Amino acid sequence: MALRLRSALLLLLILAAALGAWQIAATPAAPTGPALDPEYAKLLGTAAxxxxxxxxxxxxxxxxxxxxxxxxxxYVHGANDQGIGIQLGWSLLRVLTGFGLAALVAIPLGFLIGMSPVLHGALDPIIQVLRPVSPLAWMPLALYTIRDSGASAIFVIFICAIWPMLLNTSFGVASVRREWLNVARTLEAGPWRTALAVILPAAAPTIMTGARISIGIAWLVIVAAEMLVGGTGIGYFVWNQWNNLAIADIVVAILVIGLVGMALDQLLGRAARAVAWRE
Amino acid sequence: MPRPWLSVEGIARRYGARPVFRDLWFGVERGEFVALIGHSGCGKTTILNILAGLEAPDAGTVVMDGRQVSGPALDRAVIFQSHALLPWLSALGNVAFAVRSRHRDWPRSRVQDHARRVLDMVGLTEAAGRRPAELSGGMKQRVGIARALAIEPSLLLMDEPFSALDALTRGTLQDEVLRLVSDAGQTALVITHDVDEAILLADRILLMTNGPDARVAEIVVNTLPRPRDRQTIHRTPGHHALRSHIVDFLVARSRTLAGSRPEGWDGRRVPEVRPAVTPIEETIS
Incomplete structure (x- = not known):
């Protein structure tokens, strides 16, 4: 407890020092330089x-x-002026939809790959080639085939979220202890019962680790994806405020993105602890 | 000669061209307790896995109660050396998993009741709700025993069930198994390298030579009277002769007999010895 208190104090100190230095450094000196034509200056804005x-x-x-x-x-004031909460909501909706679809594909497919060495040998080269591809590289292909920018963003999330879950599921399933499978066999448990009552709980911690990595990557990628497709979302908001030169809005958005990402991670961390087991 | 209830008929296991063991024949009668003893590497665990149906022999066959063993089945339960409990289930959950496998039509409450009763039998009433990680090594193996007995198997197979336990715990668990098996008239086969365990538990002890090309060189008939008591068995007449015979085999003859087979060796007719029978008893019989 004393340790945590000391850490908290140190954190406050670091924050105060950094923000204080920033505050002083960013405070402008008295305006100098040549005066502009007042009419022109009015057009350019206060800074200019x-x-x-x-x-x-x-x-x-x-x-x-x-x-x-x-x-x-x-708030919603037309298509180009909506509250930051609405934008975050759009991003979360896309991330959760893409992530959910990825889980629906990756976990059953990972199960099959983990149980069948033949399938593993066949699909592993494909996975290894596609996995390192930046998910944004899929965007043009998605836009061309799906012809809908919102669905394309979800597809990009799907494609980046699928790999960690697929690999972790197949690894977790393949490394289930032989003796547990032997127990199931001597008890004449059928394939479904073995899969659901032995393999799934045995692999669940590994699968959840994959899901946690996936949602982290998905939250990273959604900002970039929304900058590209535009329209709505926190990524679009950041890009829009850059075009408006509203730097303070961008900093606020960065902080909010960080907090939401942390919350998503904690949520899956909690789920992982719920299925964890210890020998 | 009629076929024994469990009949192992000429089974072999090879690694490449080299046989680990071959031409292995033995039988187990209903209600009998047989121990298989030998050094590591003679294929003991493989033999047990073949009896369990978890592995197939490279040659030969196993017939139980007139039916060929072709895979694992609920009439043969295994107590694994490493207990092999499912760590995400409680002790009760592990036993209930087995009960549900045996009685698929039972409602949940009946499955739980039965599992609880079997746990009571091995003295784990209090620990039913605990997960394996929260149990001691001996308690884990008790759950393993309960899980095996819960399906009321016709044959109980034990793969060095107590070798991972400390001596004190091993002793109490041997007593427990002795009691449970004799109460139920359970047919059982135990793989072990513990001479005293074999003498305490078994009616017949199969002595295996070292691998490769291992064989059952001798069948020792354990004539020590039942019920046996771990505390006093070493004072029973004949115990010393029996124990010396097996120890001698393990120390020297398992090695000198290994590899080559004597002239006219017949795997179907392994010599039986009764070292515990004193000369006086022999003249009476």
Missing amino acids: QGGQQTPMPRPSDIAARAWQLLRDPF
Whole structure:
């Protein structure tokens, strides 16, 4: 407990130092440089009036912006102006749909690969070639075949989430102890009962580890995918605010993406603990 | 000669061209307790797996109660050396898994009741809800015994069931198995390399030579009277002769007899010896 307290204190100290330094460094000096024609300056916006770049927002600016964005996260003002909560909701929906579809394919297929060395030998080269491909490389193909940007984003999530679950399921199933299978055999348990009552619980911790890796990758990829397809989602929001030069909004979005990703990981971590067993 | 209830008929196992054992014949009668003793590498565990139906022999066949053994079945239960409990199930869950396999039509409550009763029998009433990780080595093996007995097998197969346990626990578990098996008139075969275990438990002890090309060189008939008691068995007349005979075999003859087979050796007619029978008893019979 004392250790945790000390860690928490140190964390606060580091945060305070980093944010303080940032606050001081980002506070602009008094405007200098040549004065512009006031009419022109008005067109360019406040930053350009001083003849400067858009300034890096200070932590205090970001905190104020975060308050504005998170106070009313679910507003909808037309297609291009929706609350950050709505955007997050779209991203989560895509990630969970793609991840769910991937699990539906990867876990049964991984079972078959794990149980059949022939199938493993046949499919392993395909998996090894496709697995290192960046999921975004599939995007044009998805757009061309599916012809729907939303479904294409889900497909990209599906394709990136499938590999860790597929590999972990087949590995977990293939490494079920022979003696447990022998127990099932001497008790004349049929193939379904053996699969559901022996192999599945034995491999469940490994499968859950794969699922946890998958959802992490899916959450990484959704931001990039939504930057490409546009329309909705937290990735689109980040890109949109970049086009608006709303740097503070981007920082807020980064923090929110991190927090949601952490929550997803914790959720699957909890599920993994529920199926864990110890010898 | 009528075929024994369990009849092992000329089985062999090869690794490449080299036989681990071959031309192995022996029988077990109903209600009999047989021990198979030998050093590592003579294929003891393979023999047990063949009897269980988990492995197929490269030659020969096993016939039980008139039917050829062609795979694992519920009439043959195995107590594994490593207990092989399913670690995600409680002790009760492990036994219930076996009960449900035997009685597929039983409702859940009846399966649980039966499993609980078998756990009571091996003295694990209190530990029923615990997972294997929370049990001691001896308790785990008790669950293994309960799981095997729960399906009421006609043949109980034990693969060095107590070799992973400390001496004290091993002793109590041997007593337990002795009691359970004699109470039920259970036919059983135990693989072991523990001489005292074999003498305590078995009616007949098959002595195997070292591999490769191992064989059952001798069948020792254990004439020590039942019921046997681990505490006093070593004072029973004949115990010393019996024990010395087996120890001598394991120390020296298992090696010197290995490999070559004597002139006119017939795997179907393995010599039987009764070292525990004293000369006086012999004249009476």
